[in-house]
Amino acid sequence: MGPVETTANSVRELAQPFINRWGPFSMTRDAVSETAIRRFCEVAEDGNPVYWDKEFAERTRFGRVIAPPQSLFSMTFAPWWTPDFLKKKSSDETAALDTVENTEKSVSGVIRVYGICDDHGFTVNTVASQEVEYIAPFGPGDGRLKMRSMITEVSEEKQVRVGRGVFVTSTTEYRTETGNRLIGRSILVLLRYNADGSTNK
């Protein structure tokens, strides 16, 4: 192992330019659907009829089938495979969104900071804590979901149970495609670590 690192090389220091700056909006590939809701409900065996039964849901205060609010994070996960032509189409759409919503082209600080973590050997990630605020119900009919994120904090390097790493805190906001309604906001603390416990070379 080399000499003691200067702080200028730390993840925390390198991440500074990206702190508290919103990244570009991105949009899910698929609209919120009854099928996606049901597949999410299968996971924890959630039989709440407002997620499953149209007639029942229409008589409730929600007035329609809604997604479990807690499915928001899952609903915005990257798809497993997309044909190239559709990737091109959706990246054009996303670029258009960004131009409409932001005066200058924004850089995804989240991607950049996770990249800095990778460069330091902190390639494994685990969620340390998560806090989500569900601002309004969403469901089929709201179209796709839009989100944007920013990094709000990066810790100093720490030795933890599973290895050595940094805690990266980010905030994400979620909107519906139809009506651009704000439906949620989350704060995620992600531990990026190096499982063999060694520090940066």
Added chain:
Amino acid sequence: MSSDAATNFKTLNWDDIKVGDDLGSISFPITLRTLMINVAGTRDLYPIHHDREFARKNGARDIFVNTMFYEGLFGRIATDWAGPEAFLRKLRFAMKGPNCLGDTITSRGWIVKKYRQDDQNLLDLEIHLSNEVEQDATIANLTLELPQTEL
């Protein structure tokens, strides 16, 4: 499922709930099937949740349920207790330790606060998940909104 079967679902009346009320307990065995449904239903392909070698190499006892499993389970526990018209407003949780393949999750939970804010009937809930290896491996704080009560 017919709506007739769903008419049995009732939502609790906010006025009848007291701080300290017990949410009951559920038990959830984490089998390989659970973890497969977890991946399929939440779209999370990160290998620590389905590749045992990867999980162990990276300091975990074994593959374990992901963040969205907890989200789903905490939300379910809350609305199973309060009824279908309760709406989850906030969810915060910390993972001290994983719930792994072969573990059985056991929950306990109670009401910690009852209040009105922004014209909403709110309840704060605390839910703990334990398994055979670790007591209170995951602790969640939820805010649940109940429908307006009629005068």
